[in-house]
Amino acid sequence: xxxxxxxxxxxxxxxxxxxxxxxxxxxxxxxxxxxxxxxxxxxxxxxxxxxxxxxxxxxxxxxxxxxxxxxxxxxxxxxxxxxxxxxxxxxxxxxxxxxxxxxxxxxxxxxxxxxxxxxxxxxxxxxxxxxxxxxxxxxxxxxxxxxxxxxxxxxxxxxxxxxxxxxxxxxxxxxxxxxxxxxxxxxxxxxxxxxxxxxxxxxxxxxxxxxxxxxxxxxxxxxxxxxxxxxxxxxxxxxxxxxxxxxxxxxxxxxxxxxxxxxxxxxxxxxxxxxxxxxxxxxxxxxxxxx
Amino acid sequence: xxxxxxxxxxxxxxxxxxxxxxxxxxxxxxxxxxxxxxxxxxxxxxxxxxxxxxxxxxxxxxxxxxxxxxxxxxxxxxxxxxxxxxxxxxxxxxxxxxxxxxxxxxxxxxxxxxxxxxxxxxxxxxxxxxxxxxxxxxxxxxxxxxxxxxxxxxxxxxxxxxxxxxxxxxxxxxxxxxxxxxxxxxxxxxxxxxxxxxxxxxxxxxxxxxxxxxxxxxxxxxxxxxxxxxxxxxxxxxxxxxxxxxxxxxxxxxxxxxxxxxxxxxxxxxxxxxxxxxxxxxxxxxxxxxxxxxxxxxxxxxxxxxxxxxxxxxxxxxxxxxxxxxxxxxxxxxxxxxxxxxxxxxxxxxxxxxxxxxxxxxxxxxxxxxxxxxxxxxxx
Numbered sequence: 060x061x062x063x064x065x066x067x068x069x070x071x072x073x074x075x076x077x078x079x080x081x082x083x084x085x086x087x088x089x090x091x092x093x094x095x096x097x098x099x100x101x102x103x104x105x106x107x108x109x110x111x112x113x114x115x116x117x118x119x120x121x122x123x124x125x126x127x128x129x130x131x132x133x134x135x136x137x138x139x140x141x142x143x144x145x146x147x148x149x150x151x152x153x154x155x156x157x158x159x160x161x162x163x164x165x166x167x168x169x170x171x172x173x174x175x176x177x178x179x180x181x182x183x184x185x186x187x188x189x190x191x192x193x194x195x196x197x198x199x200x201x202x203x204x205x206x207x208x209x210x211x212x213x214x215x216x217x218x219x220x221x222x223x224x225x226x227x228x229x230x231x232x233x234x235x236x237x238x239x240x241x242x243x244x245x246x247x248x249x250x251x252x253x254x255x256x257x258x259x260x261x262x263x264x265x266x267x268x269x270x271x272x273x274x275x276x277x278x279x280x281x282x283x284x285x286x287x288x289x290x291x292x293x294x295x296x297x298x299x300x301x302x303x304x305x306x307x308x309x310x311x312x313x314x315x316x317x318x319x320x321x322x323x324x325x326x327x328x329x330x331x332x333x334x335x336x337x338x339x340x341x342x343x344x345x346x347x348x349x350x
Numbered sequence: 351x352x353x354x355x356x357x358x359x360x361x362x363x364x365x366x367x368x369x370x371x372x373x374x375x376x377x378x379x380x381x382x383x384x385x386x387x388x389x390x391x392x393x394x395x396x397x398x399x400x401x402x403x404x405x406x407x408x409x410x411x412x413x414x415x416x417x418x419x420x421x422x423x424x425x426x427x428x429x430x431x432x433x434x435x436x437x438x439x440x441x442x443x444x445x446x447x448x449x450x451x452x453x454x455x456x457x458x459x460x461x462x463x464x465x466x467x468x469x470x471x472x473x474x475x476x477x478x479x480x481x482x483x484x485x486x487x488x489x490x491x492x493x494x495x496x497x498x499x500x501x502x503x504x505x506x507x508x509x510x511x512x513x514x515x516x517x518x519x520x521x522x523x524x525x526x527x528x529x530x531x532x533x534x535x536x537x538x539x540x541x542x543x544x545x546x547x548x549x550x551x552x553x554x555x556x557x558x559x560x561x562x563x564x565x566x567x568x569x570x571x572x573x574x575x576x577x578x579x580x581x582x583x584x585x586x587x588x589x590x591x592x593x594x595x596x597x598x599x600x601x602x603x604x605x606x607x608x609x610x611x612x613x614x615x616x617x618x619x620x621x622x623x624x625x626x627x628x629x630x631x632x633x634x635x636x637x638x639x640x641x642x643x644x645x646x647x648x649x650x651x652x653x654x655x656x657x658x659x660x661x662x663x664x665x666x667x668x669x670x671x672x673x674x675x676x677x678x679x680x681x682x683x684x685x686x687x688x689x690x691x692x693x694x695x696x697x698x699x700x701x702x703x704x705x706x707x708x709x710x711x712x713x714x715x716x717x718x719x720x721x722x723x724x725x726x727x728x729x730x
Contacts, residue, residue, distance in 0.1 A: 086664070135566060160564035161456055162534050165493035168461045198663035198694055213609020215661045219717070222661070222693060239608060241458050241536070268609055271458045294612040297597070297619045298628075305593045305608025305630045307563065308458070313476075318616070335617050337718060 061188035061233045062208065062253040062260070063151055063177065064127060068192040071096040071116060071125035071149070073132055073140045075107050079155070080131030083196050084110065090193040095123040116147040129185060129194050130154040137181060138163035145176055153194050154180035154244070158307075164242035171244060178244025182307065184214040184236035197234065205230015207343060208254035208287075210247055211266035212239050212273075212306070216294060216336065220266060223340035229347070232260045239306025241270070247277040255285050262288050262346045264339060267321055269295035270309045274321040282328040288346040291325045292333045293318045351560045354397045356439045357574050358556030362540075365529035367522055368552045372441040381422030384440035385415040391443035394421040398433040399579060401474075406430045411443070436578065444552065448515070449542035451475055452522065454530045456537075457490065463530065465489040465497075465523070467505055471542030497527040518551030519543070533571065534564030583627075583646050590642040592631060599624025601724050602647035602685075604640075605659040606631050614659045617717055623725030626653045633665055637676035644681050655728035656687045657720055667691045667699030675706055686727035687711045690720035 070087070074080035075097025088094055088108060096119035097107050103114035113119040116128065128144040130137060130153065137159045144152045159181040171178050179186055185195025190204035201218060203225045211217040214236055221234060235250050237243055247265055254260045263285075267274040274293060281289050296318040298304050300311045311317050315324075325332040331346065333339040353361065359369045373384035374397070385392045396408030403409060408430050410421040418440060428435045449471035457464040467487045470478050479486060487508045491497050502520045505511075511519055522543060530538045539557040546552060565572040577585060587594030593608065597615075601623045605611040608630050615625040627650065631643045647656060660670050670691060678687065687710060691699040703713050712727070714720035 134563060158563045160534055160567075161536055161561045162493070162531060162564065165456065165461060165463065169492060169494045196664065200694060201663070211609070213607060213612075215605075215607025215663065216609030216613055218607075218663045218693060219610055219613070219661050241456060242461055266609070268612060273459070276459065294609050294616060297615040297625055298612060299595075299597065302595045302628075304595060304612050304628055309608060309612065334620065335718060336613060337716065 060257050060259040061191055062250070062257050063179070063186045063233060063235065064188050064192040064194045066191050068127050068194065069093055069095045069123065069125045070194055071098060071119045071123070071128045072110070073098045073116065073128055073130045073144065075099055075110065075112060076102055077131055081107065083131065084108065086199070087193050090199045091191055092193045096125050116143045116149065120147045120149070125149070127151040127194060128153070130156060132156060134158035134160070138167050141167050141178060142170065145171060145174055150174075150176045152176065152178045152244070153183070153185045154178065155183060155185055155196055156180070157182040159240065161242050164240065168242060168244055177249070179235060180238040180244060182240045183238030183243075184217065186233065186235050188233045189231055195236070197236070201225055202234065203228075203230035205232065206259055206261040207231050208257065208260040208263040209234040209266070210250040210254070210263065211236050212268050212308070213266060213294065216266055219336045220264065220292070220339050223337055224343060227340055227344060229340065229343060232257060239308050241308040247273050248280045251277060251280060251285065251289070255287050260287060262290065262343055264343060265289055265291045267291065267293045268306070268309050269298050269304065269311050269318050270316050272315050275315060275324040278324045278328040278330060281330055288331075288349070290331045290333060290339055290342040290346060292336065292339045293321045293325070351562055351565065351571070351575060352399045353558040353560065353574060354399065354437070355395065355556055356397060358558035359553060361533055361558055362526070362529060362553050362556055365532065366525045367529070368550060369556070370442045370444055370552060370554065372439050375422060375438050375440055376426070376436065378419040378423040378426065381438055381440055382415045382419035385412070385418030388440060388442045392418055393441045393443065394418055394425060395439045395441060396425045396428060396430060396435040397437040397439055398430045398435055400431045400433050403430050408435065433579065444544070445547040446544045447547045448545045450519070450544070451478065451541045452519070452526065452543045453537065453539035453541070454526060460490055462493060463491040465491065465505070467509055469509055471544070475541065491527065497524060514549035515545045515551060518545065518549070522551055522553070533558070534561045534568060535559060536561045583649060587629070587646050590639070590646070592629060592639070592643055592646065594646055595628040596650065597625050597627050599626045600652050600654040601728050602626045602650065602653040602656040603659070604629045604631055604643050604647055604656070606633065606661060606665070610659065610661055614657065614717065614721070617721040618657065618725060621718070621721040621725045623721070623728060626650055637673040637680070640673050640677040641680050644677055644683060648681070648683055648685060653685065654730070655724045656683075656685055657724035658687060658689045659717060659720060660691050662691065662693035662696055662699065666694050667696040668702060671699035671702040675703065678707065678711060684710060688714060688720050688724040688727065690714045690717055
């Protein structure tokens with residue numbers, strides 16, 4: 060098992076001939092990913108490092124049986140690319156692109172919900188199930204197959220924490236970067252729900268940050284619905300109010316959007332909340348020992 | 351991107367929402383002239399991108415052009431929560447019957463636009479929410495369907511609006527929703543929305559925030575960006591494609607990835623230091639970019655030491671080390687710099703740094719040790 064992507068994943072890359080799309084397709088091909096198709100409108104019939112390129116996602120799905128898509132197209136075309144993949148039957152879609160307009164995402168996430176599909180991102184590093192499938196821009200080398208599920212709003216902070224886990228010999232079932240934007244396709248709770256249902260995941264790590272109140276809602280969910288132990292970490296204690304800290308969604312805009320408020324809510328719900336990335340790995344090791 | 355009141359009102363007028371007649375002035379004499387032209391009682395309002403200007407004395411109601419000039423003289427140059435007033439809006443008076451509140455924001459949790467309306471306007475909506483939550487009407491709009499007439503009726507009946515005011519508010523509501531979606535706004539707020547004694551409904555203030563990611567399709571709004579109001583270092587960083595936020599402390603910080611940099615700031619604070627800034631250099635090991643970032647961080651005179659925290663993922667640690675070395679040589683920085691490299695090829699990267707760097711560069715293996723070292727070295 061694992062969640063979202065595994066040995067059955069047949070991936071189509073939207074924007075495969077672009078700079079980013081091409082570079083990361085090369086990396087995914089070196090790993091365990093079954094990349095079956097690429098899409099670039101107008102370049103249908105070509106191939107990219109042995110992967111057939113199609114003009115539309117519909118054609119790619121029909122010809123190759125693709126069931127998952129990853130999107131590298133520019134921000135102004137991203138919403139359209141997501142709609143196209145959803146309408147072509149993809150039920151797991153991962154949008155890596157940063158800077159997708161909020162109003163585009165409002166429409167996309169509304170539509171997605173009617174289809175029972177999962178959109179990860181935008182502005183995210185993607186999803187990886189080590190040893191099974193890598194639908195991401197994450198560095199595969201730092202991962203180790205195992206039983207800890209990781210869900211995060213941030214990229215490099217995830218690498219930092221995964222690396223600390225791996226160095227302690229603690230492997231990961233799946234790592235999901237849900238993205239740093241205000242409106243994202245899939246939130247903490249939806250991923251945590253999947254980890255709870257996954258028999259392979261024995262502990263979950265949730266990496267949050269300032270902005271919004273998704274961490275508080277997750278805390279309530281973890282307390283009432285989860286048996287799997289969860290270790291949390293929140294970044295941004297020193298962030299001032301009203302300033303965007305890199306991620307479009309990382310902005311303190313009121314009491315409950317601070318790292319302080321989030322960590323307190325987590326602890327009040329009985330969840331282990333680390334104060335720095337190294338402590339996350341320690342708490343995970345402890346949680347796994349206790350079971 | 352936040353718009354000034356006068357820019358926000360211009361946008362609202364484009365969408366058919368009525369405002370009072372107003373003129374922007376940058377000098378006391380221009381303010382006098384504007385007041386003369388408008389005639390009668392006028393308001394002189396500071397144009398700043400922050401709240402609380404009323405309480406800070408940034409709004410004055412005056413009865414003559416001379417008084418308007420005096421008021422503008424006081425307000426121009428005033429500091430309101432760290433923002434210098436460089437423009438005032440001179441606005442005609444009106445006979446106000448009631449003050450209301452109307453806003454549309456993006457509700458992150460519901461992933462839908464949220465309309466808030468209250469019959470109690472002119473005060474902070476958080477205050478209203480605390481004191482009389484029953485006076486606030488909340489409506490979510492389905493972004494694919496848009497605002498429906500029944501929702502406007504729902505608002506009218508829940509708020510107990512009648513007659514001309516009900517009609518006027520209904521019209522403002524549908525126009526404001528058009529403005530919200532049309533301008534890709536993440537916030538449009540009218541506080542107060544007023545009904546005049548002769549039955550008109552007007553926007554007396556306007557707070558508009560436009561989604562930065564959408565500015566490519568709103569050139570006319572992007573052009574309003576106020577370069578003068580921005581921190582010069584923040585402006586420079588933006589031009590170099592770097593994310594920089596200035597803070598109050600003395601430990602300069604650079605790292606890759608927003609989450610990791612935020613976490614680095616926190617760890618520095620835990621080690622007893624205070625971060626001087628947030629700076630995300632993004633992906634890549636480009637010496638150009640690292641040089642620009644180092645220059646920006648160290649041009650802040652408060653900075654006593656620098657912490658460079660990199661997690662090599664796809665970018666390899668040895669490449670980062672080479673980029674950093676070139677940048678340090680070029681920038682000629684004497685401040686202590688603590689480098690922490692981890693991830694892909696980190697050992698190789700640390701070896702390169704250990705062999706070649708000048709004496710003011712120190713390497714550490716973990717984030718926590720690096721933070722402690724940077725704080726220590728900053729104290730001299």
